Amino acid sequence: MLKGKKLAVIGTGKLGEALISGLLKNGVLQKEDICGTVARESSIKRAQEKLAIQITLDNKACVRDKDIIILAVKPQNMDKVLKELAETITEKQLVISVAASVTTAFVQERLKGKVAVVRAMPNTPSVIRAGMSGLCGGAHSTQNDLAMAEAIFKCVGETVFVEEHLMDAVTALSASGPAYLYVVIESLAEAGVKLGIPRETSTLLAAQTMYGAARMVLESKAHPALLKDTVTTPAGCTIDGLMELEEGKLRVTLIKAVVKAAERAKELVHR
Ligand SMILES: NC(=O)c1ccc[n+]([C@@H]2O[C@H](COP(=O)([O-])OP(=O)(O)OC[C@H]3O[C@@H](n4cnc5c(N)ncnc54)[C@H](OP(=O)(O)O)[C@@H]3O)[C@@H](O)[C@H]2O)c1
Numbered sequence: 001m002l003k004g005k006k007l008a009v010i011g012t013g014k015l016g017e018a019l020i021s022g023l024l025k026n027g028v029l030q031k032e033d034i035c036g037t038v039a040r041e042s043s044i045k046r047a048q049e050k051l052a053i054q055i056t057l058d059n060k061a062c063v064r065d066k067d068i069i070i071l072a073v074k075p076q077n078m079d080k081v082l083k084e085l086a087e088t089i090t091e092k093q094l095v096i097s098v099a100a101s102v103t104t105a106f107v108q109e110r111l112k113g114k115v116a117v118v119r120a121m122p123n124t125p126s127v128i129r130a131g132m133s134g135l136c137g138g139a140h141s142t143q144n145d146l147a148m149a150e151a152i153f154k155c156v157g158e159t160v161f162v163e164e165h166l167m168d169a170v171t172a173l174s175a176s177g178p179a180y181l182y183v184v185i186e187s188l189a190e191a192g193v194k195l196g197i198p199r200e201t202s203t204l205l206a207a208q209t210m211y212g213a214a215r216m217v218l219e220s221k222a223h224p225a226l227l228k229d230t231v232t233t234p235a236g237c238t239i240d241g242l243m244e245l246e247e248g249k250l251r252v253t254l255i256k257a258v259v260k261a262a263e264r265a266k267e268l269v270h271r
Pocket of ligand 1: 073080100126
């Protein structure tokens with residue numbers, strides 16, 4: 001699907017680098033087919049050393065003659081970058097924005113003509129190709145555009161398509177989600193320490209347990225509640241632990257955390 005395509009990444013920071021690495025490691029694109037940009041002269045060396053691709057400060061030169069343009073600058077820099085590139089980007093190119101809270105309409109309105117825009121919301125585990133990305137198309141994107149975007153984000157993990165109005169929910173669930181789960185891992189590890197397990201061992205026990213539980217959900221496709229029941233022996237110790245979680249309102253707290261983060265994402269929205 002992406003064979004022979006040429007890619008520009010405007011903003012080769014943490015996420016831009018992760019995407020380029022994923023594409024190269026999967027052999028989907030070749031180094032000579034990718035150009036990246038950064039804002040500061042000093043960042044060129046860093047990105048070049050990591051990726052060994054062409055890195056420049058010149059956004060316009062970078063996007064010229066490319067098939068796909070990924071905009072991976074911070075949301076607050078999007079307006080400036082889009083204005084700078086408005087005359088250079090054409091309807092023949094696909095624009096993919098990963099900027100949190102920036103709508104496809106915001107991007108489309110700043111470009112000339114009916115440019116195809118896809119919005120993506122990946123998460124930080126994309127760096128180790130265990131990411132989760134939500135994707136949605138804009139007013140002018142075709143099935144082929146969506147398929148090309150999907151192929152890119154598949155290189156760094158799993159993908160789902162959602163309606164654009166759900167992108168704030170995706171942001172709150174899977175993009176903010178790693179932060180919530182790190183707190184869970186940290187807390188479980190603290191519990192191990194409290195019970196006398198060395199911290200390093202305790203953190204491994206907690207993190208590998210979360211990884212295993214997540215894989216069980218994904219691979220068995222069973223409802224998480226059913227999987228929980230298989231661990232919970234009648235009159236055993238797990239039910240006592242679960243009762244403590246119920247008393248501490250873990251479930252409702254997690255639900256409220258995601259709902260609150262989604263409300264905040266809506267407030268930040270660049271329409
Ligand atoms: N990190 C994630 O996992 C993640 C997840 C979902 C969405 N996102 C979205 O991805 C975007 C980038 O996030 P990030 O974490 O990768 O940030 P980051 O590491 O700060 O990267 C931003 C990059 O943009 C470059 N830049 C800034 N202004 C520019 C300009 N005018 N022209 C060209 N390049 C410019 C910066 O250059 P310098 O290096 O020279 O400063 C930097 O390399 C954000 O919009 C964020 O919402 C990130």
